[in-house]
Amino acid sequence: MPKVFILILHWQNYEITKNCLESFRKLDYPDYQIIVLDNNSTNDSAKKLEKEFLDVQFIFNKENKGYGAGMNPGIRHALENGAEYIFLLNNDVVVSQHDFLKRLISFAEKNKKAGILGPKLIFPNGDYQKSYNNFFLAMALEPLWPSKITKILTKLGFVKSKENKIFKVSWLNAVALLFKREVFEDIGLMDERFFLGAEDVDLSLRARRKGWETWYYPESELIHLSFISHQKNNIAYDKFYVESTVLFLHKHYVLPIALFLRFLMALGFLLRGIEWFLVSIFKKDKLQIAQDFFHMSKLIVTSSY
Numbered sequence: 001m002p003k004v005f006i007l008i009l010h011w012q013n014y015e016i017t018k019n020c021l022e023s024f025r026k027l028d029y030p031d032y033q034i035i036v037l038d039n040n041s042t043n044d045s046a047k048k049l050e051k052e053f054l055d056v057q058f059i060f061n062k063e064n065k066g067y068g069a070g071m072n073p074g075i076r077h078a079l080e081n082g083a084e085y086i087f088l089l090n091n092d093v094v095v096s097q098h099d100f101l102k103r104l105i106s107f108a109e110k111n112k113k114a115g116i117l118g119p120k121l122i123f124p125n126g127d128y129q130k131s132y133n134n135f136f137l138a139m140a141l142e143p144l145w146p147s148k149i150t151k152i153l154t155k156l157g158f159v160k161s162k163e164n165k166i167f168k169v170s171w172l173n174a175v176a177l178l179f180k181r182e183v184f185e186d187i188g189l190m191d192e193r194f195f196l197g198a199e200d201v202d203l204s205l206r207a208r209r210k211g212w213e214t215w216y217y218p219e220s221e222l223i224h225l226s227f228i229s230h231q232k233n234n235i236a237y238d239k240f241y242v243e244s245t246v247l248f249l250h251k252h253y254v255l256p257i258a259l260f261l262r263f264l265m266a267l268g269f270l271l272r273g274i275e276w277f278l279v280s281i282f283k284k285d286k287l288q289i290a291q292d293f294f295h296m297s298k299l300i301v302t303s304s305y
Helices: 013-027 044-052 066-082 100-110 148-154 181-187 199-209 234-252 254-282 284-302
Strands: 006-012 032-039 058-059 087-089 093-096 112-123 167-168 177-181 213-223
Touching: 006 013, 006 044, 006 066, 013 032, 013 044, 013 093, 032 044, 032 066, 044 058, 058 066, 066 087, 066 284, 087 100, 087 181, 100 112, 100 177, 100 213, 112 181, 112 199, 177 181, 181 199, 199 213, 199 234, 234 254, 234 284, 254 284
Parallel strands: 006 032, 006 087, 032 058, 112 213
Antiparallel strands: 087 177, 093 213, 112 177, 167 213
16 A cells, blocks of 8 residues: 555643554554654653654654644655655544554545545544534634534534535645645645644645645544643634634735635624623633633734734
8 A cells, every 4th residue: 555654743742642652553554654743842752752652753843833844844754755645643633443544545546636635533532523614714704603503503403414424625624634745746845834723724725726636534533632732822822823814814815805804703703702701791700711702803903924
């Protein structure tokens, strides 16, 4: 089967990355190489992992310039060393299906235009975790139409769930993305201006403009612990998310449209902030949620690109 390089970005969290690497011991695939890219951790977590996982290659980045800049050295290394596929993976992912990679590769080999593929993601409790969207602006319009509304409508039967359907999508979450090497040869590496967030949307859009397709393939499945790497610093994550989203809009859309979409995003976060503020009148512990949404609304307006 084709040679696959699996790239995992690591920063600080020893236990999470160790859990991810240990889960790969059950992987049933004949030709793969795991590379852990340490994004300039300030502790000795990466060195400890290097001593424990002798079959894993490690690349030590001298600076932490974000997700894309952290992954690019691994992508270059994979391309230079004969990778036919490159699999980008969060460190908070756990292998739950021993043949998940075989399934993805088999589908990709049968579909020549399928340049980017993603498996079904589930939470540790088995609940489904949506990882795709059907249009590129979904990221920007999420504040006006929160995903929880779609979940409610799905449960009520007004929206049909696609969690087990194989289909072409606009973009997939960067939690777990399989690329054919030709995609990177066509579009170049990841845009390092995106520190954290929107890099997955950017990659899919650039690939689409070169004639590649992005596919959601739920017959392959992984467990995603979800936001473990940055959940302790939500304010910082919010800042990176907003800045990356603003950059994406101004990179791919003309100025009037980009500014209009920023207005809609700011309005959406403002309305959700008001919603949670009203809730906090009766439940004081919800006030912080309201403040976070107000903060996001302000960031959308003030962020540069």
